[in-house]
Amino acid sequence: MNNRALSMLGIATKAGKTVTGEFATEKAVKEGSAYLVIVADDASDNTKKKFRNMCEYYQVTLKVFADKNALGNACGKEFRASLAVIDEGLANAVMKQIDRYNNLEV
Numbered sequence: 001m002n003n004r005a006l007s008m009l010g011i012a013t014k015a016g017k018t019v020t021g022e023f024a025t026e027k028a029v030k031e032g033s034a035y036l037v038i039v040a041d042d043a044s045d046n047t048k049k050k051f052r053n054m055c056e057y058y059q060v061t062l063k064v065f066a067d068k069n070a071l072g073n074a075c076g077k078e079f080r081a082s083l084a085v086i087d088e089g090l091a092n093a094v095m096k097q098i099d100r101y102n103n104l105e106v
Contacts, residue, residue: 037063
C-alpha cells in the first residue's frame with residue numbers, strides 16, 4: 001500500500017483539512033469545499049457510482065484508492081469508505097502520491 005499518500009492523508013486530517021464519512025464527504029462536495037474525494041477500493045459499487053456522478057457534476061477530482069481499513073487508519077478512525085480533502089495544496093499533494101502509486105502498480 002502507498003504509505004506516502006496515506007501518511008499525507010494523516011497529516012491533512014491532523015491539520016483539520018479532511019472530512020470523512022459518506023454524509024460529510026457529500027456535504028463538502030455540494031458546498032464546494034472539497035478539492036479531492038477518495039473512495040475506498042472495497043466500497044460498494046453503489047457508493048462508487050454515487051460519488052463518481054456527484055464529483056463529475058460538481059467538477060471535483062475523484063480517486064478510488066486503498067481499502068476502507070487503510071483510509072480509516074490514515075484518518076485515525078476505524079474504517080472509512082469515503083473522505084474529502086478540503087485544502088487545495090494538500091489535495092494536489094495527495095493526488096500526486098496516488099497517481100505515482102498507481103503508475104508503479106501497473
